[in-house]
Amino acid sequence: MTLLAVLLVWGLSACASESKVKGREPLLLAPNVPQAAQQYASQGTGAYKAGQYDEAKSxxxxxxxxxxxxxxxxxxxxxxxxxxxxxxAAREHFMQAANLAPGNKVIWDSPALSPYGSPDSNIPKKEPDPYRGAARSPGGGGPR
Structure with a gap:
């Protein structure tokens, strides 16, 4: 019985650790972009990681x-x-990012684009659920 309890606790802790999703992090800019842009991005990344989101936005x-x-x-x-x-506004920038860097899988995993899957044609794309967020009738609306 004790072995069963230990296995149960171990199994639950393994499931809990697998469900944690790594937070999204800002990306490094390509080396061919202007130095000023790289400097702003580097400072913005520092502000973002420090939780100073308004500063990072600027x-x-x-x-x-x-x-x-x-x-x-x-x-x-x-x-x-x-x-x-x-x-x-975030969606607009994610879409622009995807247009400018179509092969970047990190960009395609952004909150605005992740429902549509990877840009890789070998990976099937997920169609968005048309009923997600749909309002329901307060009276039930079904047959009686």
């Missing part, structure tokens, strides 16, 4: 201004906007 926005064709810069700005609750 720095990542400057990185995007300095390197508007950097998918990673747009991803970083989208990440902090998402963290701040501005999901509409």
């Amino acid at each position: 720095l990542f926005a400057q990185a995007v201004s300095s390197a508007p064709n950097s998918g990673e810069a747009h991803y970083n700005l989208g990440l902090v906007l998402f963290k701040l609750g501005d999901t509409g």
